[in-house]
Structure formats: structure tokens, C-alpha cells
Amino acid sequence: MSFERTFKPEETSYVAQDTMVQILPRFRCDRVPFLADEFGPFMPNVPVLVPCWLALALNENGKCTVELGDWFAAESVLATQKNEKTDTKGFQPLPQYFIEQARCISKYVTEDMSMHVHLEHILSLRQSKIRRAFRLLRHDTMRETIEEGYRLPSETACSEFNSIRRFTCAAMDNFNELLASKVS
Structure with a gap:
């Protein structure tokens, strides 16, 4: 059994665009039917x-x-960035698709370029925490790490899971091969 399938960034971005956001319309319109749902009514x-x-x-x-x-x-972004720096083990709570939403929305909506820098820094801090967690699993502390019940924080975002999927799937394939060879 192979676990190779991962999503491309474009695919997770596409899925993230179904996330509901609040708008202030500048027009008046009754509910508008779309394929999956109806939205509105829209009032200025x-x-x-x-x-x-x-x-x-x-x-x-x-x-x-x-x-x-x-x-x-x-x-909030600045506070999250500060807390991500100080909390070396956990993640700060953010929406599941915060990376995709931030990139998509900020591209079209915000003009504040410093916000892009802060969001990218948060992403970088979180990725380094994930890499550090996998280094712990690779070293000879693996037994203690497993006994302590190490797990990724529940605040892990979709694209963060996607970034580690290939590695973990390959590891599971190797683990299954080892188990199969021991049984034989």
C-alpha cells in the first residue's frame, strides 16, 4: 500500500477559497443561487x-x-508572530487555511506589504518547529519521544500537513515493508 498522494499548493488554495468570509456589499440584491448554495441577500x-x-x-x-x-x-498578526517565537513547542491557533487565505486575500485586498512579511515569518517559524519535531523523531530519543506521546499540535494548518505528508507517507511505506519482512 502506497501513501504517495499529496496536494499541490494550487489545490489547497482552491479548497481554501470555499472558506466563508464576511463582506460589506456596496449593492442591493436578493439571494443569488450558485451551484452549491445560495448567498445573500446583499444590502449596502x-x-x-x-x-x-x-x-x-x-x-x-x-x-x-x-x-x-x-x-x-x-x-493580531504581530501578537501571533511574537507568540510563535516564544512558544517553541506549540502552534498559535489560526484558521485551517490561514496560509492560503493570507496569500490569496492579501494579494487582492491589502496594500500593506509589511503584513506579507509578518505572515511569511509566522509560516517560517511554524515550519522550523515541524522540522525540529521530525529531527527529534529521527534521533535516538525516538523511544522517549514516542513514550511521551509526541504529536503535532492540533493547530497545524492544512498546507503544513501537506508539506510533511510526502515524508510521513514514505516513512509509513518503509515501516510497512519492515513489518511485512518480519512476518515472512
Whole structure:
């Protein structure tokens, strides 16, 4: 059994665009049916939840303002960055698709380039924590690590899981081969 399938960044970005975000419409319209669901009604300056893809399309046409979540506010991003630095073992709680959302939304919505830098730094800090966790598993402390019940934090984002999937799947394939050879 092989566990090789991983998602490309474009695929996770596509899935992330189904995440609901709040917008402030600049137009009036009844509920609008789409293939999967209906959205609206839309009234000027009355918040409404829509998928990210619809928010971006409306924003691009000047039909709405995208209300970025609390996690995307400058103060929150800076606090998250600071906490990621100080907490060496856990992850700060962020949306499952925070990486894809941040890249997609900030590309079209925010002009603050410093926000991109802070978000990339958070991503870098989290990736280094994942690499450190795998180094622990590779060294001779593996027995103690397993006995302590090491696990990835529950706040691990989708793209972070995706980035380690290839390694862990290959490791599981090797483990299964070893088990099969011991049984034979």
C-alpha cells in the first residue's frame, strides 16, 4: 500500500477559497443561487458571509469591501508572530487555511506589504518547529519521544500537513515493508 498522494499548493488554495468570509456589499440584491448554495441577500453596508472566491470577485469589481477576520488584523498578526517565537513547542491557533487565505486575500485586498512579511515569518517559524519535531523523531530519543506521546499540535494548518505528508507517507511505506519482512 502506497501513501504517495499529496496536494499541490494550487489545490489547497482552491479548497481554501470555499472558506466563508464576511463582506460589506456596496449593492442591493436578493439571494443569488450558485451551484452549491445560495448567498445573500446583499444590502449596502450590511455584513454578509460569502465564500472567499465570491468575496474576491466582488471586491475586484468594486462591489464590496472584504472584512478580514480578527486573525488578519495587524495587531493580531504581530501578537501571533511574537507568540510563535516564544512558544517553541506549540502552534498559535489560526484558521485551517490561514496560509492560503493570507496569500490569496492579501494579494487582492491589502496594500500593506509589511503584513506579507509578518505572515511569511509566522509560516517560517511554524515550519522550523515541524522540522525540529521530525529531527527529534529521527534521533535516538525516538523511544522517549514516542513514550511521551509526541504529536503535532492540533493547530497545524492544512498546507503544513501537506508539506510533511510526502515524508510521513514514505516513512509509513518503509515501516510497512519492515513489518511485512518480519512476518515472512
